[in-house]
Amino acid sequence: MIWSIKKTKKGIANLVRLSSSFVGLQVVRAHPLFSYSAQLLDIPIDCCCTGYGFSFKPGVGNPFVDFPLEQLNADFVDTSFYRFCHAYNPLNARDVFFPGSLSHPRLKDVRIDPDFSKFRVPEFPLFWSRPYQIRRYMVKQSNFSESIDNTHILSKAEQHFHRSSVVFRSIKQEGFQIPTEGPSLSQAFICGVLLKRGPDLRFVVTSGQHRVGALVALGWTDIPVLLDNHFAPTVDRKFAAHWPIVTENLYTLEAALACFDRFFDDDGSAIAKAYGLAG
Numbered sequence: 001m002i003w004s005i006k007k008t009k010k011g012i013a014n015l016v017r018l019s020s021s022f023v024g025l026q027v028v029r030a031h032p033l034f035s036y037s038a039q040l041l042d043i044p045i046d047c048c049c050t051g052y053g054f055s056f057k058p059g060v061g062n063p064f065v066d067f068p069l070e071q072l073n074a075d076f077v078d079t080s081f082y083r084f085c086h087a088y089n090p091l092n093a094r095d096v097f098f099p100g101s102l103s104h105p106r107l108k109d110v111r112i113d114p115d116f117s118k119f120r121v122p123e124f125p126l127f128w129s130r131p132y133q134i135r136r137y138m139v140k141q142s143n144f145s146e147s148i149d150n151t152h153i154l155s156k157a158e159q160h161f162h163r164s165s166v167v168f169r170s171i172k173q174e175g176f177q178i179p180t181e182g183p184s185l186s187q188a189f190i191c192g193v194l195l196k197r198g199p200d201l202r203f204v205v206t207s208g209q210h211r212v213g214a215l216v217a218l219g220w221t222d223i224p225v226l227l228d229n230h231f232a233p234t235v236d237r238k239f240a241a242h243w244p245i246v247t248e249n250l251y252t253l254e255a256a257l258a259c260f261d262r263f264f265d266d267d268g269s270a271i272a273k274a275y276g277l278a279g
Contacts, residue, residue, distance in 0.1 A: 040189070040224060040225070040226055041224070041225055041226075041227070042222045042223070042224055042225075043203045043222060043223055043225050044221060044222045045212065045215065045216055045220060045221060045222060045223060046221075047201055047202055047203050048192075048202075048203045048204075048205055048212055048223070049202055049203070049204055049205070049263060049267075049268065050062060050064075050121075050204070050205060050209065050268075051120075051121040051122040051126065051204050051205075051206065052088075052090075052096055052118065052122060052271075053096070053097065053262050053263055053266065053268055053271060054267075054268035054271070054272065055267040055268050056205075056212050056213065056216050057267055057268075058216070059269075059278060060267050060268040060269045060272050060278055061080075061084070061088075061268055061269075061271070061272025061275070061277035061278045062080075062213070062268060063079070063080035063081045063083075063084045063119070063160070063164075063213075064119075064160075064164060064209045064210060064212065064213030065213045065216050065217070066080035067079055067080050067081060067161065067164050067165075067213065068164060068165075068168040068213055068214050068216075068217035072165060072168065076157075076158050076161050079161055081119075081157045081158070081160055081161040081164075082154075082157060082161075083277065084118070084119075084157065084277065085118070085153045085154060085156070085157035087275045087276050087277050088118055088275050088277060089114065089118070089153075090112055090118075091111065091112055091114065092107060092108045092109070092110055092111050092112055093107040093108075093110035093112070093124060093251075093259065094107035094108050094110075095112075096112070096122070096259075096271075097258070097259045097262045097271075098258075098262075099271060099274040099275065100274055103258070104252075104254070104255040104258060106251070106252060106255060107251070107255055107259070110124050110125070110250060110251070111124070111141055111144055112124050112144075113140075113144040113145060114144070114145050115145045115152055115153070117153070117156045119156065119157065119160045119209070121204075121205075121206040121207075123137070124137060125137050125244075125245050125248075125250055126245065126259070127195065127232075127235045127240075127243050127245060127256065127259075127260055128193040128195075128204070128231035128232045128233075128235050129231065129232070129244060129245060130231065130232060130244060131244045131248065133231075134244055134245065134248050134250060135248075138250075160210070163210050164210045164213060164214070167210040167211055167213075167214050168210075168213075168214040168217060168218075171211070171214045171215065171218060172214075172218060176211070176215065176220075178224060189207075189208065189224070189225065189226040190205060190207065190208030190211055190212060190223055190224070190225045190226070191205070191206050191207040191208060191225065191226045191227070191228040192204050192205045192206045192207070192208075192225055192226075192227070192228055193206060193227070193228055193231050193232065193233055193234070193235060194227065194233065194234045194235070195235050195237075195260065195263055195264075196234065196235065196236045196237065197236075197237045197260070197261070197264050198237070200264060202263045202264060203225060204263070205225075206228045206230070206231065207228065208225075235260075237257070237260055237261075240253060240256055240257050240260070241253060243256060
């Protein structure tokens with residue numbers, strides 16, 4: 001463990017840093033946090049990525065980054081959101097992690113609903129999925145669409161386009177505000193899951209992609225985040241044999257590890273190139 005929790009007399013939990021670095025990067029700094037959670041961390045943006053494996057670096061096909069950096073005043077049809085929704089339409093887990101490859105044939109059976117927004121955290125099971133989420137997916141899978149509804153997808157993409165514009169301008173004018181009270185406090189934070197491979201880590205953003213993209217454009221190098229307890233909040237490669245996607249026999253152990261390693265070995269550039277999203 002690299003974190004511990006220390007309670008003060010007033011009941012406020014403080015995240016106390018026990019280990020300061022992974023691969024020379026400052027990962028965790030102390031933050032005061034109300035006692036409903038004690039998992040507020042500072043994460044380098046270089047470690048952040050989407051659930052589909054796109055990092056938050058410019059030029060790797062992530063529309064949340066490319067839009068505020070280059071296209072803030074563009075029409076929707078000229079933005080990265082429009083291009084992304086037309087080009088990126090994987091139908092199964094193999095299309096996500098190994099597009100055009102014949103490896104790991106069983107990943108083709110982990111299907112994706114074509115109508116599900118690829119701008120959100122994946123709805124198909126991955127390393128952070130809990131057993132009940134996998135079982136729910138297995139029930140829903142038989143009702144997945146067989147064709148892509150482009151009108152629906154474009155509508156969702158345009159919503160993200162407008163939201164990114166609003167979020168960027170708000171943060172630029174007013175700063176990045178972190179609330180300290182409110183009934184839905186956790187929803188106000190950037191949330192995600194930590195993946196760990198030896199001394200290295202990745203932070204998969206499950207909520208707050210628009211904010212991360214805006215912060216990248218504004219020059220931030222690290223961001224305050226919460227671990228997302230809707231999923232397994234931390235996933236360590238060395239425990240792969242016990243991941244629910246493996247024990248529930250949805251992925252082979254080999255395929256699960258290969259998909260996991262994509263988050264570390266590719267920043268999204270190779271996948272973006274396969275889908276025509278990057279040079």
